[in-house]
Amino acid sequence: MSDIYEVLETIKERHEREKHEEGKEESQIDPSCPICYKVKEGSEPEWFKEFWKIFRKVILATMNYNKNTIRKLEEYIVLTRKDKDDKYILNRKKRKRVKELEKVNRKGEELLDVIVVSIKYRDEPNYKKIGIISVIKMICEHYIFDKEDNLLVEEKKIEGILGNEELLKYKYIIEDDELDRRFVVLEEWLEKEKIVIIEFITQHTMRYFKEILHMEKSILNEENRDTVKNFQKNIKYQWWDKNKYPEPWVNDDLTDKIIGKIVETKGFVEEYSDES
Known part of the structure; x- marks a missing residue:
């Protein structure tokens, strides 16, 4: 501590x-x-x-x-x-x-x-x-x-x-309810920015999501990019901006957007959660 x-x-x-x-x-x-x-x-x-x-x-x-x-x-x-x-x-x-x-x-x-x-x-x-x-x-x-x-x-x-x-x-865990909350924040941001709309996800999606959240700032390292890509591939998309983000399951620009948002929000940690 x-x-x-x-x-x-x-x-x-x-x-x-x-x-x-x-x-x-x-x-x-x-x-x-x-x-x-x-x-x-x-x-x-x-x-x-x-x-x-x-x-x-x-x-x-x-x-x-x-x-x-x-x-x-x-x-x-x-x-x-x-x-x-x-x-x-x-x-x-x-x-x-x-x-x-x-x-x-x-x-x-x-x-x-x-x-x-x-x-x-x-x-x-x-x-x-x-x-x-x-x-x-x-x-x-x-x-x-x-x-x-x-x-x-x-x-x-x-x-x-x-x-x-x-x-x-x-040295800490992300509980299922907290993982859900953080995913919803990401999902709502993607919709608000008119990037993609998610249709459904699987346990594999959430497993990769938890893994990239645990990366914290190291998500910027090139060797961790594949994990973010795997996260994208395990999402079923309902709609996406075909001009900016064609084939979102493999789109590199979307990968960059996700990485940037995770770094910016410190993994979607809420203010009352002291995770420093």
């Missing part, structure tokens, strides 16, 4: 000095303070103990948590809970689904921000903030609710996080 670790350490030191040493009425707030947000020993729910066990195996610099961590994590799990049949679907309802999820995602990111900074780290973590958030999201995906709405964890599945290839390779 080299991107914000020093800032958090400064906040912690200032809070401790102003609040607990000098006793100022108005002092720096520290979401990770174990005194202000003390957890009664032995009061942690079982579902949180399972979360913490896995989280510490991935984020090695983790030291301790507080009441903020538990409360906000529970809020996040409840907020993002899905029905058992709510699966990743690639169809023309994608846009509607993405729009419906925007408000939930925004609130979820706010909760995740608090969770990350509520945790104390003994030294600089092995993941940046975006990576820590990815780990939290991945663990939370394995929580379910029983008939009485009690929170349970799928213990066998949750261990699989430790070997997640995407997390190990890139």
Whole structure:
């Protein structure tokens, strides 16, 4: 978490000095303070103990948590809970689904921000903030609710996080819902600019899309151009500007446009998603 670790350490030191040493009425707030947000020993729910066990195996610099961590994590799990049949679907309802999820995602990111900074780290973590958030999201995906709405964890599945290839390779993941959202942004831009209209896509399309998003600025490297071309080839086009972009599935100018837009928008990352 080299991107914000020093800032958090400064906040912690200032809070401790102003609040607990000098006793100022108005002092720096520290979401990770174990005194202000003390957890009664032995009061942690079982579902949180399972979360913490896995989280510490991935984020090695983790030291301790507080009441903020538990409360906000529970809020996040409840907020993002899905029905058992709510699966990743690639169809023309994608846009509607993405729009419906925007408000939930925004609130979820706010909760995740608090969770990350509520945790104390003994030294600089092995993941940046975006990576820590990815780990939290991945663990939370394995929580379910029983008939009485009690929170349970799928213990066998949750261990699989430790070997997640995407997390190990890139140090963060792009979840399916987030991948959908970013694709819709690209799709709407292509239509607005009267470049192409997409008819439908496949799992292969989204696999290539995720790959080029993970490239970040290296997408400009010539050796990565073929991956963008493969992305184009795996799209079924409904309409395209025949004068500017004939045969869009192989058109080099369209390749340049896509690459340029991804670089310009930093992979269609929203402002509330701190992925620096």
